[in-house]
């Protein structure tokens with residue numbers, strides 16, 4: 001496969017840095033000085049993807065035509081023989097995104113132009129409100145409303161339980177991952193199911209009906225418990241209820257779907273169209289949460305999104321802070337084009353991330369606006385990154401309060 005001059009990949013390197021939290025970035029350069037950046041961050045397993053890229057993918061890239069994005073995607077996917085899985089698909093995503101960045105820079109256009117141009121002026125995002133109890137969550141919602149958010153994910157501590165993942169300590173974000181090893185938290189589904197409707201009742205009482213409300217059950221429920229929760233939340237008209245059951249069994253959603261009209265979202269841990277297929281085809285969900293970084297890059301993610309469009313399923317891309325600004329830049333570029341864009345998660349990155357990543361997107365009053373610079377609009381300062389070396393860090397895990405059984409967190 002001969003590359004034309006002016007588009008040959010001459011260098012590719014992996015950068016692991018920790019400006020407040022760990023990020024893995026793939027940097028690809030062509031012989032005429034165009035640089036593309038791809039996100040390869042897999043929270044808590046960062047080094048595994050860095051090695052996959054460094055040891056097995058980078059050597060295959062050198063000398064290839066940077067414009068043959070599809071062919072390189074197929075080479076890395078089919079060629080590995082061992083298909084799918086988060087590590088593989090995140091590594092492929094990094095290559096894919098860096099190459100789309102390069103192609104758009106060659107074209108001198110923002111990425112959305114290469115996909116078909118704009119379908120919308122701005123992208124609806126949702127913010128995160130959490131608190132140790134209902135009152136704190138209500139205050140957090142009030143603050144987000146002040147900033148203009150029209151859609152808010154609400155989580156709160158559960159009476160009788162200590163700190164649980166997804167709920168912050170006072171005034172703090174519940175992320176990033178902290179601790180050299182995962183801490184262990186205690187969980188009780190009965191207490192949780194009793195508590196959640198009271199949270200949403202209080203929210204509607206204080207803020208009325210206009211606000212879009214979301215909630216994340218973080219894979220902790222059985223199909224029947226999820227059906228119960230969906231029903232009990234119907235009076236509060238949620239925008240979506242997320243990850244009610246573990247994502248391994250898509251059939252579980254049949255039970256939930258048949259029992260409740262509360263809109264369902266799932267898929268932040270999905271890495272392939274095959275994870276999403278049944279859920280979309282049977283219209284068991286309303287929003288697909290797969291992200292560009294964990295689902296094979298723009299090339300594969302857009303197959304998921306366009307497949308979803310056929311079944312009136314809209315996108316709601318994962319956008320927690322473990323997805324680097326590169327992934328956010330791509331999500332906004334692609335979301336500017338995608339006809340069935342639904343909503344974008346927005347959890348702002350914390351300082352000092354801006355010392356390493358410069359992004360051309362912006363948030364304003366409940367919406368995000370993608371930038372107009374060529375590429376996906378995010379550049380990485382490799383020199384600055386050296387000041388922030390990788391630091392082992394993990395999110396907490398979960399055990400049942402009753403008897404210490406390992407649980408989904």
Ligand code: EZ4
Pocket residue numbers: 043216218268320321322
């Ligand atoms: O737990 O990104 O909806 N968002 C989430 C996230 C995920 C983390 C895992 O790395 O559930 O906070």
Ligand code: CO
Pocket residue numbers: 216218242243268
């Ligand atoms: Co989630």
